[in-house]
Amino acid sequence: MPKKLREKLDRLSSKPMVKYGVYLTSVVLFFALILLPPILGIIIKWSAMGKVLGDGELVARILNAMKNSFVIALLVSVLDVAAGIPMAWFITRGRSKWINFLDTLADVPFIVPTAVLGYSLLLFWHKPDGISAFFGGSIVSPGWLLVALLHFTFSYPIVVRVIVGALLDYKIEYEQASRTLGAPPLTTARTVTLGIIKPSLIAAFILAFARSISETGATMMVAGIFENGPVFIQNMKNAVSAQPPQVSQAVYEGSTTLASIILVIVSCLIFAVARILGSRLGVPIKKAWPTLERKLSYSSATLLRNITTLLIFFIIVLIPSLFVALPAFEALSTDALSKALAGVEPWTEYWQSLVLSYSLGAVVTLLNVLIGLPMAIIVARKRLGNLSSTLNMLVDIPIIVPSVALGVSLRFFWKETLAFIPDIWLLIFAHLAITYPYLVRSMSAAIERIGIELEEASRTLGAKPLGVFRTIIFPLTKYSMFSGAIMVFTRSVSETGATLAVTQLKTAPVVLVGWVKGKVVATSLEIGLGCGFLILISFIILLALRLVVRGKGRY
Amino acid sequence: MPDVRLVNVTKKFGKIVAVDNVSLHIYDKEYFSLLGPSGCGKTTLLRLIAGLIQPDEGEIYIGDRLVNDVPPEDRDIGFVFQTFALFPHMTAWNNVTYGPRVKGFDVRKAETIGHEVLEMVRLHERLDAFPNELSGGMMQRIAVARALAAGAKLLLLDEPLGQLDAKVRNELRYEIRRMTKDLELTAIHVTHDQSEAMAISDRIAVMKKGKILQVGTPQELYINPQSIFVAHFIGESNFLEGYVSNISGKTTIIELRGGIKVQAVNNKGVKGGEKVLLAIRPEIFTVEKGKKEDKNAILGRIERVTFEGTNVRYEIRLKNQDLIVIVKPSLTGEWFNMGEEVTVSFPTEKAHVFKYPDVGLKEEIAVE
Numbered sequence: 001m002p003k004k005l006r007e008k009l010d011r012l013s014s015k016p017m018v019k020y021g022v023y024l025t026s027v028v029l030f031f032a033l034i035l036l037p038p039i040l041g042i043i044i045k046w047s048a049m050g051k052v053l054g055d056g057e058l059v060a061r062i063l064n065a066m067k068n069s070f071v072i073a074l075l076v077s078v079l080d081v082a083a084g085i086p087m088a089w090f091i092t093r094g095r096s097k098w099i100n101f102l103d104t105l106a107d108v109p110f111i112v113p114t115a116v117l118g119y120s121l122l123l124f125w126h127k128p129d130g131i132s133a134f135f136g137g138s139i140v141s142p143g144w145l146l147v148a149l150l151h152f153t154f155s156y157p158i159v160v161r162v163i164v165g166a167l168l169d170y171k172i173e174y175e176q177a178s179r180t181l182g183a184p185p186l187t188t189a190r191t192v193t194l195g196i197i198k199p200s201l202i203a204a205f206i207l208a209f210a211r212s213i214s215e216t217g218a219t220m221m222v223a224g225i226f227e228n229g230p231v232f233i234q235n236m237k238n239a240v241s242a243q244p245p246q247v248s249q250a251v252y253e254g255s256t257t258l259a260s261i262i263l264v265i266v267s268c269l270i271f272a273v274a275r276i277l278g279s280r281l282g283v284p285i286k287k288a289w290p291t292l293e294r295k296l297s298y299s300s301a302t303l304l305r306n307i308t309t310l311l312i313f314f315i316i317v318l319i320p321s322l323f324v325a326l327p328a329f330e331a332l333s334t335d336a337l338s339k340a341l342a343g344v345e346p347w348t349e350y351w352q353s354l355v356l357s358y359s360l361g362a363v364v365t366l367l368n369v370l371i372g373l374p375m376a377i378i379v380a381r382k383r384l385g386n387l388s389s390t391l392n393m394l395v396d397i398p399i400i401v402p403s404v405a406l407g408v409s410l411r412f413f414w415k416e417t418l419a420f421i422p423d424i425w426l427l428i429f430a431h432l433a434i435t436y437p438y439l440v441r442s443m444s445a446a447i448e449r450i451g452i453e454l455e456e457a458s459r460t461l462g463a464k465p466l467g468v469f470r471t472i473i474f475p476l477t478k479y480s481m482f483s484g485a486i487m488v489f490t491r492s493v494s495e496t497g498a499t500l501a502v503t504q505l506k507t508a509p510v511v512l513v514g515w516v517k518g519k520v521v522a523t524s525l526e527i528g529l530g531c532g533f534l535i536l537i538s539f540i541i542l543l544a545l546r547l548v549v550r551g552k553g554r555y
Numbered sequence: 556m557p558d559v560r561l562v563n564v565t566k567k568f569g570k571i572v573a574v575d576n577v578s579l580h581i582y583d584k585e586y587f588s589l590l591g592p593s594g595c596g597k598t599t600l601l602r603l604i605a606g607l608i609q610p611d612e613g614e615i616y617i618g619d620r621l622v623n624d625v626p627p628e629d630r631d632i633g634f635v636f637q638t639f640a641l642f643p644h645m646t647a648w649n650n651v652t653y654g655p656r657v658k659g660f661d662v663r664k665a666e667t668i669g670h671e672v673l674e675m676v677r678l679h680e681r682l683d684a685f686p687n688e689l690s691g692g693m694m695q696r697i698a699v700a701r702a703l704a705a706g707a708k709l710l711l712l713d714e715p716l717g718q719l720d721a722k723v724r725n726e727l728r729y730e731i732r733r734m735t736k737d738l739e740l741t742a743i744h745v746t747h748d749q750s751e752a753m754a755i756s757d758r759i760a761v762m763k764k765g766k767i768l769q770v771g772t773p774q775e776l777y778i779n780p781q782s783i784f785v786a787h788f789i790g791e792s793n794f795l796e797g798y799v800s801n802i803s804g805k806t807t808i809i810e811l812r813g814g815i816k817v818q819a820v821n822n823k824g825v826k827g828g829e830k831v832l833l834a835i836r837p838e839i840f841t842v843e844k845g846k847k848e849d850k851n852a853i854l855g856r857i858e859r860v861t862f863e864g865t866n867v868r869y870e871i872r873l874k875n876q877d878l879i880v881i882v883k884p885s886l887t888g889e890w891f892n893m894g895e896e897v898t899v900s901f902p903t904e905k906a907h908v909f910k911y912p913d914v915g916l917k918e919e920i921a922v923e
Binding site for chain 2: 171173174176177178179180181182183184185187191192195196198288289290291
């Protein structure tokens, strides 16, 4: 940036009107684009629910789908946290030189688009070429168990990442103090470490729960006839779009509104209960079993724990996530690759969708940084007084709304208020809403970790507010910003449910869902190759970003 | 009974040798301090004794037991951390009774111990408070009570008073010593504050760059330092450069800069003609107005006078341009004014002669 322009912007930033103008614009955009549209979208269609409530069969179907959603989400979140703790422990406390490699591997399911992940799991657990080959039949057929396995897999990296972060930030002195007081390692972990990082465990639980409740695209791949909330909404959407329509527009609107409201309200209640009860729920620190816990702390018990942890990771998470790559390799030795590169059907649509996905991801990431950064500062530094605390709570709401419900209500809202709005903007708004909390959360946490005295020191040395950001906050938080941006980008590229609900535009995950569901004729080699391209390109982009900041921090 | 023996203990962190071939014997029921500047290896040594880190070489004994491979929870120690390390998710009471509980004591016994140690640290209020609701002094009392409640006979204290303000620090240091003596504990106290170490220790080990330079009682270290660093680090010393011009029995004649000849006791084996440093404590000097002729008398002029309450501190430029510092009691002695000509002198037996260090004086006494 030219020096003169920089100085001018610095000077401008010290004017209260400009400073608060930026903050208020950020708040207004948050309400106008992210928070209110999906809520108003539901409210607009509030009356439509009346047409559904009288239909006992439909209501029962909705309630059953809701029950399925919450049971799966609860089960998966608890199991994810239970499996994530020993893995995070292994990563942070392990001394092997392979730990960093393992740490990176733990991120892999996060970079695989969820729709592809769903297909990969379907191949691994169900199709004859997968693990079933060893057992002479399908191990896990599409249905609730495969959905649970899928949700466990895609939530696992998030949970591990959150707990690893908590364990890295945690002061090791507490553990040392406990050991010097006579507690063996297991007692120490149970009574001290887990107690102290409990807020992070709750956060991990909530994130896993929210992801499970809101995931649509991948779930549809493996659900079979099983129906949870998001799958129900998608099925209703398919039914109303069918030729001829299988349900009326009114039933579609009423049932999806009802399902969305139940999902949002019950999710909010569960999160509130998790936060309130979680803070009161103590690990049993008043009781210790010295002899037993000492035995379980050392040698064979520790080895067994580590082996179990790694087996769960490799067999349930990593290998099923990457299994889709196998047909892709097979496709390389056939003419499928040349056809794909030549762009013959069905690849023309695929390449266009890939361009759309990555362009959309880039635009959404950029917009998120622009809108989300001031919000992160407002939240972290309480720049707007009491309003900051309220905003702090509201920021999380988009993450708990099921993506397909969010897409449906966004479409209701924008098409009712601005009918002429292009679909691409609807798509951008939907992805913006879904990904916004990831960037704001990672940035606000990073800013909170920087002592306010550093900012004050910078100001007393003559820096203007923008200068403080440029020279102090940004250099110290850029890895968190990369981290947030990567989460936003990958989440946008892999998002399926909201995309399907909000628009007819086809992103890569939507095209792949169509192939898998047989809406477009594609062979298994082509599906594998399509998934492989998506994983490969995502991996290359992430690797390139990693190399940009190589050796200077982890994100 | 927990005496502690270290035999040739070495600990390296990468290429840095934090503890360098240290051998040490800390006696049962002794209050022992490890004293030295930041980065000298004193905390590393304490953590080696606690089992929080393992030595690369050497042996560590607690009592008669070799504990190199014994985990910290089985060493029967109490450890007080510089940052207190009170468990933030537990109340003060739960912190204190944590040790007895994890050792499997029944609830009643754990509570009895809890009350006993709280009585000892004189803290019975705010036991339901969490650590972040307590003052620094309270947190430190809880930290000490917690370490004592574990029932250990060996108490390890890592700069336990470092985070407290001066007034509380002064009170607590005597209390900690009193408690360890009442309970007949062996205590090893790490500090960089020489006045703290001098005030409470039975013996002190002075450390520098991973090595122990001298072990002794506070008086021994102060009166008879065995190295320039100890003379500088324990208390305060004036260093005057010179050459040995003559040795007669125990007495050494030293020629300072400007041809000034003084006498000192040669107990460090310096040789004739050798470059030496003369170390003299500030309070040893006698000061008289005007020019006087006496043994070890040097003429000088007062450059600065600082009133410090108990003492008055004079900076005096000697006639050979060396600058010395002299400290005199403020209420009982004679006062001198800035610019005044004075004669300073010192008793021969209280001046220490050291061979001039090869690395130079500045490097020799550097604390970083």
